[in-house]
Amino acid sequence: xxxxxxxxxxxxxxxxxxxxxxxxxxxxxxxxxxxxxxxxxxxxxxxxxxxxxxxxxxxxxxxxxxxxxxxxxxxxxxxxxxxxxxxxxxxxxxxxxxxxxxxxxxxxxxxxxxxxxxxxxxxxxxxxxxxxxxxxxxxxxxxxxxxxxxxxxxxxxxxxxxxxxxxxxxxxxxxxxxxxxxxxxxxxxxxxxxxxxxxxxxxxxxxxxxxxxxxxxxxxxxxxxxxxxxxxxxxxxxxxxx
Amino acid sequence: xxxxxxxxxxxxxxxxxxxxxxxxxxxxxxxxxxxxxxxxxxxxxxxxxxxxxxxxxxxxxxxxxxxxxxxxxxxxxxxxxxxxxxxxxxxxxxxxxxxxxxxxxxxxxxxxxxxxxxxxxxxxxxxxxxxxxxxxxxxxxxxxxxxxxxxxxxxxxxxxxxxxxxxxxxxxxxxxxxxxxxxxxxxxxxxxxxxxxxxxxxxxxxxxxxxxxxxxxxxxxxxxxxxxxxxxx
Numbered sequence: 001x002x003x004x005x006x007x008x009x010x011x012x013x014x015x016x017x018x019x020x021x022x023x024x025x026x027x028x029x030x031x032x033x034x035x036x037x038x039x040x041x042x043x044x045x046x047x048x049x050x051x052x053x054x055x056x057x058x059x060x061x062x063x064x065x066x067x068x069x070x071x072x073x074x075x076x077x078x079x080x081x082x083x084x085x086x087x088x089x090x091x092x093x094x095x096x097x098x099x100x101x102x103x104x105x106x107x108x109x110x111x112x113x114x115x116x117x118x119x120x121x122x123x124x125x126x127x128x129x130x131x132x133x134x135x136x137x138x139x140x141x142x143x144x145x146x147x148x149x150x151x152x153x154x155x156x157x158x159x160x161x162x163x164x165x166x167x168x169x170x171x172x173x174x175x176x177x178x179x180x181x182x183x184x185x186x187x188x189x190x191x192x193x194x195x196x197x198x199x200x201x202x203x204x205x206x207x208x209x210x211x212x213x214x215x216x217x218x219x220x221x222x223x224x225x226x227x228x229x230x231x232x233x234x235x236x237x238x239x240x241x242x
Numbered sequence: 243x244x245x246x247x248x249x250x251x252x253x254x255x256x257x258x259x260x261x262x263x264x265x266x267x268x269x270x271x272x273x274x275x276x277x278x279x280x281x282x283x284x285x286x287x288x289x290x291x292x293x294x295x296x297x298x299x300x301x302x303x304x305x306x307x308x309x310x311x312x313x314x315x316x317x318x319x320x321x322x323x324x325x326x327x328x329x330x331x332x333x334x335x336x337x338x339x340x341x342x343x344x345x346x347x348x349x350x351x352x353x354x355x356x357x358x359x360x361x362x363x364x365x366x367x368x369x370x371x372x373x374x375x376x377x378x379x380x381x382x383x384x385x386x387x388x389x390x391x392x393x394x395x396x397x398x399x400x401x402x403x404x405x406x407x408x409x410x411x412x413x414x415x416x417x418x419x420x421x422x423x424x425x426x427x428x429x430x431x432x433x434x435x436x437x438x439x440x441x442x443x444x445x446x447x448x449x450x451x452x453x454x455x456x457x458x459x460x461x462x463x464x465x466x467x468x469x470x471x472x473x474x475x
Contacts, residue, residue, distance in 0.1 A: 050372055077378025087373035091391050100387060101377035146373075153377060 001026045001061060001157065001188055002047065008055035009042060009212075016042050017053070018212045024190060026156075029183045031199040031220075032192045034209035035235060040192045043209065044161050047190065048079045060157065077105060080150030080158040084165050086142040088134035094121065094145050095130040098152045107153065120148040124178050140171030144178055151182075158182065160191040196239055200224055208232045246440050253430050257444070260421045268421030270448060272340070276422065277409045279344055284351030284408075291352055292359025293385065306356070313353040319414050322346045326418040339420040343412065351408055358400045362393030395467045402460035406453045413449075423448060 002024040009017040016039050024030050032040045045051040047058060049065050049072055057064050065075050089097050098117035102108045108116065121127040124144040126137075134142055143163055150158060160179065164172040176198050183189055183202045193199065199206055199220055206223045208216040208231070215229045227233045260268020267275075294306045325346055330336040337345070366389055374384035394401075413424040421429075427445040431438050 048376055050376060073375075073378050073380050076376055079376075081373070081376035083369060083373060083376075085367075085369055087367075087369035089370065089374075089388055089392075091395065101374075101379060104383055104387060105378055150377070 001028075002190070003059045004056070005059075006056035007043075007046065007053050007058060009039075009046065009051065009053045016212050017046070020056070020214050022207070022214060022217065024188065026188055027186045028204045029187075029189045029202055030191070030205050030207060031203040032190065032207045032209060033194065033196070033199060033235075034215075037211075038209040039212040040209045041161055042212075044159050044190055044192050047159055048076050048081055050081070073105075077101070077107075077153055078155050078157065080147075080153065080155040082143070082146055082150055082158070082160045082163045084162040086134075086139070086146045086166075088142055088146055088149070090134050093131050093133055094126065094137070097134070097145060098149045101149075102152050105153075113152070116154075117148065117152050120151050121145070123181070124148050125174075138171060139167045140174045143167065143171075143175045147175075147178055147182075157188045157190070160189065160193065162192050162194070164193065164195055196224075208235065210235075245437065249430075249434060249437055249440055250444070253433075256430065257423070257426055260426055266340075266421060268423075269426045270423045272421065273409070273412050273423040274452070276340065276344060276347065276412050276415075277405075280347035280351055280408055280412075281405055283344075283348045284355055287348065287352035288355025289359055289390075291356035292363065295356055295360040296363045298381075310353050310356060313350060314357075318346065318350050318411055319417060321350075322414055323417055339415065339418050342418065343415045343420050343422075347408060347411060350411070351404065354404050355401065358397045358404065359393070361400075362397035363389055365396065366393050395464075398460060398464050398467070402457055405456055405460075409452055409456070410449060 004020050004022050007017055007020040008015070020043065032043065034040050042051055046053050047060070047065070053066055058066055060075060060079065063075060064070060065072070088094075089100065092100060095114065095117055098120060099110070099113040102113040102116070103110055107113075118127055118130065121130055124147060126141060126144055126148070129137060129141065129145075134145065137145065147158075147163075163179070164175050167175065172195070176195060179189070179191065179198070180202055191198075191203075201220075203220050206216075206218055206220055207214055208218075208223070208227070208229065210231045216223065216227065216232045218228070223232070224236065227236055256269065258269050259271050260266065262268065262271075291306055291310070294302050295310065297303045297306075322343065326337075326339065326342045363385075370388055370392065371384055374388040375381070379387070412422050415422045416425045416428070419425070424445060427441055431441045434441065
């Protein structure tokens, strides 16, 4: 479903992504982990072209998203993206946040968009907040709305860029619960996260990155029980000590 | 006090509309019309220039930046003088005082408003544009529905500030003999001769009421916008 071929990215002289070549299959839940500065956020941001790449290609369902002249807007509409800092639109209500894109991009009539948004808000447990403004919500609630907003475009793929890193500890669980449900429903997901419990329970596969390189790809069982690369062993040992 | 009331009684119509209908419209009405027209014309222009100023394409943003820097660095009075006396000599086309004033006001206002709009857009967290784009909205749609509604609301105090200074800037029309309210006041002063303090006090109060009224209006508008943003639950 997502095919990366020799993806390379530089910031000036700094080689941020080095020859990343891998695939993500349909219905797969992939967790990308690694120490900070390893390039995992950069990688997930190249998947919907929030970041440009300088070499290689990324195909989503066979369409090259970094091709010259690619219809980036149409491609992005089919890829949900959840940010670390939620990025809800503060001038719109919760419901309006979820209906803006479907209505403006003519994916649905106002009434249809509203009905579907309410269904999604129900699923993330926030239907009663439909008329609230984002500033009146807790971080965990805001992130759940952000997930509903992304789902409102009915994307076949969801990308999560450290969705719980900006949350107070007691709110991490409610967001992870929504992500678990999505995973069980068969959504194709790529999640950059430090939540190793989530990775262990929900991921089909784990990618371990360091210094812009994809150093290890494994099932959660193999990765946690028997990491191969010394950097991965170090990373997991550091995690245990926390 | 009697003389003061008599002054108002005699000259209020002249103060309000100048020599109209026997001559060109002037006085307070001209001042209000000129500043109003300048704002109405400069708003869309300033919005466009401001958006161009933060354009990702340098071919668009650089020329606008140049214009902004030049206009900001020149006194309005100088440009007004120059536009009224020298431009007709060069082009052979004579524009009226009111038209000249209006054009100069629109140019200055749109440039200052452009800076306010651009600053507002730059001040917004980049995550707003990113999350709008990640949903599939185009750059234009993201600006229109996500970025501008927020940055314009945030820039409202600066915009009002600009409107207030526009009203006051019309008094510079005096230099080219435009019969706006300051010019009329000085005419009245010449006619009555002995009551300068009273005449100019009335003029000052008039400007104050116009500008204070406007900023109160803006304050109410701002409070309404804020209430919407922080509404509990």
